[in-house]
Amino acid sequence: MTSYRSRRSLLRTLAAALALTLAAPLALPAAADAAEKTVRIGWLRGPNDLTLAKARGTLEKALAEKNVTVEWVGPFPAAAPAFEALNAGSIDITAGSSTSAVAALAARVPLVIFAYQKMSAAAEGIVVKKDSGIESLKDLTGKSVAVNRGGTGEYLLMRALEKNGVDPAGVTRVYLSPSDSGPSFVQGHVAAWATWDPFVAIAKKSYDARVLADGAAIGSDNAVVLVASRSFAEKDRPLLQTVFDVVKADNAWAIAHKDEAGAIWAEAMKIPADLGPEIGVNAAVPTTAVTAKDIAQIEAIADWYVASKIIPVRPDIAAGVVTLD
Structure with a gap:
């Protein structure tokens, strides 16, 4: 009787151990996924804040503290192919112009604008x-x-x-x-x-x-805008805010160091170094969250696009904007 009970106790112990052994590996992938989260940024070879952040390594440093890695995709020659990549789900964030964003929204590309930078004349x-x-x-x-x-x-x-x-x-x-x-x-x-x-x-x-x-x-109302896929903005709003915080810091640095920023942009764009000062002056202008005034300016472009038959119907611009701090 004692032997039977001992065997039964042993079987229970083994079963419990086996359950723990099987459960342990199942918990590992979730932890690994959290540590290996990646934000994919499509960068343009142009004088914008994302290109500056890429060159300075500021995003990698800030996001590493949140166990997030940065994957740079590109360079893209212009906004249109970058927006195509975003539409295909290949990237999460990129840059472009407000004019190209209007065309993308009209084509139902699922993007949201989260930063606005009025272009200098x-x-x-x-x-x-x-x-x-x-x-x-x-x-x-x-x-x-x-x-x-x-x-x-x-x-x-x-x-x-x-x-x-x-x-x-x-x-x-x-x-x-x-x-x-x-x-x-x-x-x-x-x-x-x-x-x-x-x-x-x-x-x-x-x-x-x-x-x-x-x-x-x-009489241009054009601006540089930063955009994210709608799904990314909805699922990773805190991460998008972190990206925006880094971008604003890089933008403030560029405004205070136009020559240095211009040199960085010239090198990133592979253009003659002596164009750096001019690029720095033209491109280092304030980047902000999207305001009601900015939305109205983008809507004016969209209305003009419809009137000029560049797009058939005006998209809902306000619905294509996410307001960050």
Whole structure:
């Protein structure tokens, strides 16, 4: 009897031990997942806060304290392909222009805007060759202009023509990516190029160009925006806030150290170092959370896009914004 009870007790002990052994490995993946959380950031080779944070390593340091790693995806040549990657679920956060964000929201890309940086007038414009003979926007009639479809370039051109009473039907829009626009401009396939920094600075320095109209002359309401996928913003709001806090700190540093920031951007964009000071002055402007005034400005762009038949219907801009501290 004693032997039977001993065996039964032993079996119970073994069963309990086996249960603990089986349970232990099941708890490990959850802990590992928490330690290995990753935020995927699509970076553009442009003078924005994310590019600066990448170069300075500030995001990696801040997020490591929260057991989060940073995966940099890119570089993307412009916002449109970055937004495509976000739409495909390949990245969580990226940068772009408010004009490109309007086009993306109209195309139902599930993004939310969480930071806003009004572009300086000198950071965008329409450039022509110095010897082109084009002296005013009215001289673009009968000419071709390189723009990126639905983005900053197309917005700048169409806005400039409207403001100066030039019939847009008389100006040919040539849809090219930024990387293709430069060679096309240099080779004379287009008479002008509507673009933004660093391409404005590059065109002036390397392509014998001059600015026909800058952002102020065009009446541009454009801004640099930082966006996140809607699912990321909903599921990881505290993490998004941390990213924004780091971005604001980097932005404040850039404003206080424009030459150094310009040098960092020039190196990151692989452009001549002597363009750094100009890039620093043009790009180091305040980044803030999105305010009601900013939303109204983006809505004005969206309304104008609809009126200009660039997009068919105005998206709900307010629904595409998340307000952070």
